[in-house]
Amino acid sequence: MPPVAPRSGDAIFANVERVNAELFTLTYGAIVRQLLTDLEEAEVVNKQLDQMGYNIGIRLIDEFLAKSNVSRCNDFRETTDVIAKVGFKMFLGVTASVTNWDADGTCCSIVLEDNPLVDFVELPDNCQGLYYCNILSGVIRGALDMVSMKTEVTWLRDVLRGDDVFELQVKLLKHVPEEYPYKDDE
Numbered sequence: 332m333p334p335v336a337p338r339s340g341d342a343i344f345a346n347v348e349r350v351n352a353e354l355f356t357l358t359y360g361a362i363v364r365q366l367l368t369d370l371e372e373a374e375v376v377n378k379q380l381d382q383m384g385y386n387i388g389i390r391l392i393d394e395f396l397a398k399s400n401v402s403r404c405n406d407f408r409e410t411t412d413v414i415a416k417v418g419f420k421m422f423l424g425v426t427a428s429v430t431n432w433d434a435d436g437t438c439c440s441i442v443l444e445d446n447p448l449v450d451f452v453e454l455p456d457n458c459q460g461l462y463y464c465n466i467l468s469g470v471i472r473g474a475l476d477m478v479s480m481k482t483e484v485t486w487l488r489d490v491l492r493g494d495d496v497f498e499l500q501v502k503l504l505k506h507v508p509e510e511y512p513y514k515d516d517e
Contacts, residue, residue, distance in 0.1 A: 384469020
């Protein structure tokens with residue numbers, strides 16, 4: 332039997348069960364608002380959103396691998412490309428692009444032209460330190476952590492702060508390749 336070809340983000344998105352986009356967006360907004368009320372400091376809310384995203388990412392990677400039929404990526408460059416083209420499409424319905432690679436191939440930017448999390452959102456002046464979509468950086472970090480890639484994910488540009496796109500910098504800190512104890516397991 333020939334190997335199963337990986338499915339594109341569009342094909343997966345078309346077949347996945349979805350939640351109403353407005354409900355999703357408004358629910359996320361309510362969570363961020365409640366965190367702001369409870370924690371008061373934007374920097375503390377940023378950390379909490381990142382941690383929530385990390386916890387989601389370490390679980391989401393299993394669903395992604397099960398439904399996407401993506402084979403093992405060879406390197407960090409290929410992994411980030413799969414996240415941008417398949418992962419974002421599968422879970423958010425948008426496609427991202429990967430740009431600004433450094434010479435070592437260990438740091439890049441994931442650029443989102445569209446972000447469904449920010450529909451209906453305007454940041455008030457007292458929330459200018461808030462990275463409203465910081466949950467996404469945590470999701471990416473958590474998912475990559477589960478495939479043995481320790482990363483640092485930070486926001487470079489944010490439409491809610493007046494930029495033209497959303498841009499996340501993903502920096503590979505450490506890659507621990509899995510070792511197979513038995514030759515037959517490869």
